[in-house]
Amino acid sequence: MEHAPALNTALKTPNWTGELRATLLLAAPLALANMLQMLTYAVDVIFIARLGEAELAASSLVMALFGLIVWALSALTAAVAPLIAADLGERPNAIRPVRRSMRMALWLAVFSGALGMALSMVTIPVMHATGQPAEVIVLAGPYLLALVWSLIPMVVGNVLRTYVSTLGRPIFATAITAVGIGVNALGNYALIFGNWGAPRLELLGAGLATIITTTSTMLAYVAVIRLDRRLHRYRIFGRWWRPDWDRFGQIVRIGTPIALTVLAEAGIFGAAAFLMGRFGASELAGHTIALNIAAFAFQVPFGVGQAVTIRVGYFYGARDPQGIKQAGWVAIAIGTGFMALTAIAMILTPYLLLSIYLDPKATANAALVGFALQYLVWAAAFQLVDGLQAVSLGALRGLQDTRVPMWIAVFSYWVPGFGLAIGLGFFTILEGTGVWIGLATGLTFAAALLTWRWWRREALGLTRRSTGQANPVAQPQEMIRPQPPAV
DSSP: OOOOOOSOOEEEOOOHHHHHHHHHHHHHHHHHHHHHHHHHHHHHHHHHHTTOHHHHHHHHHHHHHHHHHHHHHHHHHTTHHHHHHHHHHHOTTOHHHHHHHHHHHHHHHHHHHHHHHHHHTTHHHHHHHTTOOHHHHHHHHHHHHHHGGGHHHHHHHHHHHHHHHHTTOHHHHHHHHHHHHHHHHHHHHHHHHTOTTOOOOTHHHHHHHHHHHHHHHHHHHHHHHHHSHHHHTTOTTTTTTOOOHHHHHHHHHHHHHHHHHHHHHHHHHHHHHHHHHTTOHHHHHHHHHHHHHHHHHHHHHHHHHHHHHHHHHHHHHTTOHHHHHHHHHHHHHHHHHHHHHHHHHHHHOHHHHHTTTSOTTOGGGHHHHHHHHHHHHHHHHTHHHHHHHHHHHHHHHHTTOOHHHHHHHHHHIIIIIHHHHHHHHHHSTTTHHHHHHHHHHHHHHHHHHHHHHHHTTTTTTTTOOOSSOOOOOSBTTBOEEEOOOOO
């Protein structure tokens, strides 16, 4: 049997410049993959919108709940990243621990995906309960029934994406996501409108195209893991039937707070849309466009947060406090620095950004554009804190610290954040602007508290790893630590 060379070599902790380079090389492909994922969803909207307003409304309502479930389950299973990173940091050739972690993460993806499929079926009753038009509900049914079958391959694919990124191959995530956009577009073109000899299935066709895209993406990850020597050496698909319940429980314990944090953050932005809808259609449309611009910019610090979870996890496993410190602060600087640039762009070139979505000079769009311009000012205001809280969360997850950050996020988003949004939105003349002030306040609280916890990580005992053997120390003055996988 052919053996690949050792994944890591015993080298000194990189200096600040070396850490900056390593973080950028890991974060850039992840951030780009996140942006491409947003484009994948945009492709669905572009094709479905051509069917009509009712079809677009039906798909939007289905995706509102289905997307929330997907994000939560992806966050739950992605908790395998800090575990694998810590194992590799502690022992460069930790093949069995990595294989067991991945096996249990894949089990969890299947189990939780099946549960998510069942939960998704409450969408239709919720639509009835909230008084949605009968025509929209009828259209939503077949679309939902097709879409739920994409959930398990979607979550499994996310676990495999986490694996290739943690093992230093994030470029595969970028490439596979980019190919997935093309597959999704071709599937929609053929199945929605009946092109190339396919039947015209309209919304059902959009759901089937999603199944094809997610399954193809999952199989693409399986293929690259099998063909790449570094990824294949861990044999993560070997003995897939053997359980490791301790490791399974560890992933659930770390991942559940992450999933709840995602639900708390996604929930407040979803609730904000319902609040904005009570002020009028133009306010809601302006809010949607401004928030979409902010969400696209957020994909970069989100990718940096994913990268810092891995980088901090390596040094946490190696019991290297200096490496932990460098990885965290370098990532925070990258994330907030980028968001400072996007904030400047929102202030200086708002019409250019709006022109991506509509003609800002058209008379018919005057009211919408006016509200969008107001909200972009506040979007610019919370860019820095949004990036700061996202990267700080990622750094703490690298230390496998997820429970307290979850409570910080829930409190910040829903007490000062949502409370102020309601207070200013409905009990002052600010209305929509008041809602955005509330959102900015919630993110500011989260950023301040999470950054404080990261700054106090050693005093709080977060950097002390209680399991496993201590790594040998070469010299008191010079710690020799395993080098994380090359990117």
